[in-house]
Amino acid sequence: MTRAHDSKQKWGRGAINGFAVAGMLYLFAPIFMIVLFSFNNPKGRFNIVWNGFTLKNWANPFSHPELTDALIVSLEIAFISTLIASVLGTCIALALSRYKFKGSGGVNLFLVLPLTSPEVVLGSSLATLFLARGVSFGIVTVIIAHVMFQVSFVAVTLRARIRGFDWSLEQAAMDLGASPRRAFWKITFPLILPGILAAALLSFALSIDDFIITFFNAGSLVTFPLQIFGASRVAIPPQINVLATMLLMASIAILVGSLIIESRRRRLNAGPESKR
């Protein structure tokens, strides 16, 4: 290869890398704003213009009870709905990856549909059903709605995750005298548990953050996103930024923790192999 060609290639590499760095900065620009404005000392009711550094928002993050209450409601909903959806979704993922059966193609398609329908349609149609049947809106309707999209999400992501699972391990356990139930709980379940937890964690995040579907089915119930939406028209206290930053830091901590666990496990797995 000629030198000119080489340098051209190097230039192209640099350009793509530079573009990727710019893309990362773009992703983090609003996050930077959110964290920065949690230290703002706003003049009016809207935390929009920078008016000086203060720590007082962080000193009393829970000084707006309506915000804190809404956050607690959101956490409750996310906890219950994730629990239900993880059980139901894991069963579906197991059925789809463990067994060959008639109609699995149809089930696959059916699972993807809620994920590829616009949220307005999901939210408004569920609300229509509840309205037509005279169901009163509240925490139960919101949980039902959240479980609906979380089941699909858990099933689809978990199925992708356990696609390469070696089912002969279960067979081996049974050959050694374990009952099918014991083989499942002792062998299969511990091995797919990280996948289940990852899917559950992500669907927990989906639930906490859901706005559009919840908006249609909440009635007078106020979740954290609904509270922000309502507040955005009247007043935006800096405590919103403080709570958002806290949630962000918690999720970064979970992410870093899971990365460390994963790399440690990989090292453990690689251990005996490298000795061979």
Added chain:
Amino acid sequence: MVFVALGVVALAAQWVTGAPAIGLLALLLSSVVAIIWTAFMGGLDTRRALAPYGLLNPGILWLSLFFLAPLWSMLEMSLSSKKSRFDFFPAFSWEWSNYSKALTDFGPQFGRSFLYAGIATILTLLIGYPLAYVIAFRGGKYRSVLLGLIAVPFFTSYLIRTLAWQNLLSDSGPVVSVLETLRLENIMEWLHIMDNGRLINTPAAVIGGLTYNFLPFMILPIYVSLEKIDVRLMDASMDLYTTATGAFRRVVLPLSLPGIFAGSLLVFIPAAGDFVNAKFLGSPQTTMIGSSIQDQFLVQLNYPLAAAMSFVLMAIITASVLVYAKFMGTEDLT
């Protein structure tokens, strides 16, 4: 598992009544009973054969009751007529005028939604592809860390992120002042990105918000499809005297098409139905259809019209997805 299924049925039966839903419920209930019965009567083999259906049942039941049944009752609602402004329980009457009304009264909103969502999809592809490419092929051992970094911004609330963009793009915000110091306002005006020196409340702001909020849905599927590519394929094509660009165009790009396909659907569909970006970053001139549906449903309480609008939205999205699948030639890849 069976108990969970029965629990779900019992729970659902409380809310879901009415002829079609009861029919569906009866069908599902009888399938549960049939599975339990044959499992008890049959030997180990029948039990094995029925296991997948037993596992599927509770989840599929939930989806049938709270995803399919609602679509049915919305279809019913979209053909119902409202007798007066204060008739909150419209009766079914083959009222097709809801559909013509949805199309004539909300044509501009539909048009804008699909235009904005389409542009946002193209932008996410242009921004997301290089990012996914760099992480997949040059990330090395930092791959999972970089992928994690992509996900981090999306662990803050969607609404708060959009409010932060409102802040960034506001008249006194950093983006406008940077553009002003660089004297780029005229170019931005010429590109129709700025309007009278303003960034916020323009179509560009709404499209920018959509692009930002749905970007990870483009990056992740593309990354997954790129990660699977064997790097030796690229080396082989280079050994066969193609240039780096040639290797990309002939090897990498075709192999990443499934990722592009999945990514564009995951961006386009939610973007077309979104109303948060239009509400926070736009103006009354940039309302999208999601916003109109929400307004008709929750403010005007005109359920039949809102239902008809939702169905039109679904129909257009389904049609465009099918056309897109045909165009990409990836019908069997979804």
